[in-house]
Amino acid sequence: MRHEIASVHCAATPLAFRRAAATDIPALLLIEAVSFPTDRMTARNFRYAVTQAKGACMVAVQDGRVVGYGQIAVHARTPNGRLSSFAVHPDNRRSGVARALLRALEDEAAALGCGAVRLEVRRDNTAALALYLRSGYVQFGQYPDYYEDGMTALRLEKRLQKQPKGARTSCFDIG
Numbered sequence: 001m002r003h004e005i006a007s008v009h010c011a012a013t014p015l016a017f018r019r020a021a022a023t024d025i026p027a028l029l030l031i032e033a034v035s036f037p038t039d040r041m042t043a044r045n046f047r048y049a050v051t052q053a054k055g056a057c058m059v060a061v062q063d064g065r066v067v068g069y070g071q072i073a074v075h076a077r078t079p080n081g082r083l084s085s086f087a088v089h090p091d092n093r094r095s096g097v098a099r100a101l102l103r104a105l106e107d108e109a110a111a112l113g114c115g116a117v118r119l120e121v122r123r124d125n126t127a128a129l130a131l132y133l134r135s136g137y138v139q140f141g142q143y144p145d146y147y148e149d150g151m152t153a154l155r156l157e158k159r160l161q162k163q164p165k166g167a168r169t170s171c172f173d174i175g
């Protein structure tokens with residue numbers, strides 16, 4: 001079943017992944033506020049992502065707390081999913097949360113029929129860029145002057161293994 005909780009063991013306590021719900025929105029807004037100085041998702045954006053958008057908005061939960069989230073948007077016009085937003089709470093960084101959450105999102109995207117995930121990342125976002133490159137993404141383009149402050153966005157892509165619709169891996173280890 002695609003909405004079940006998947007879990008992994010992190011260095012500290014187990015980490016679980018599930019689809020985000022409307023009740024998660026306050027936690028998502030908090031993570032957004034402490035993660036991005038500009039170009040933030042609003043409550044309205046999150047409500048749409050959680051209740052209506054095609055694709056997957058997922059949260060990582062540790063000790064009963066939402067510690068990270070990511071959204072992959074899927075459009076009928078293209079076979080690619082787009083990672084449109086992704087962040088981990090600062091208190092929970094550098095412990096493998098993002099790497100594992102990204103894999104869970106890719107798994108969801110593949111199960112939804114996506115052949116690839118694409119994303120844009122600020123050229124100066126060294127942490128996110130390192131995460132994506134280590135996770136198998138490759139740069140295929142860029143958008144100059146993409147963000148509110150004029151920073152260039154690098155366009156990255158990762159090809160996904162085709163999965164039969166409805167299939168997904170429910171459990172995996174960080175690594």
Ligand SMILES: CC(C)(COP(=O)(O)OP(=O)(O)OC[C@H]1O[C@@H](n2cnc3c(N)ncnc32)[C@H](O)[C@@H]1OP(=O)(O)O)[C@@H](O)C(=O)NCCC(=O)NCCS
Pocket residue numbers: 035036086087088089092093094095096097098099100120121122125126127128130131132134
């Ligand atoms: C980018 C971000 C999601 C990484 O989250 P995280 O949970 O700390 O990442 P992980 O612990 O899973 O790290 C996975 C890999 O990413 C890279 N990485 C993560 N943080 C890094 C940092 N501060 N500096 C350099 N590389 C980093 C490393 O390669 C790391 O692997 P390693 O620990 O084996 O070296 C997090 O820093 C964040 O939320 N930043 C603010 C929001 C943001 O920039 N989102 C992305 C928008 S495109």
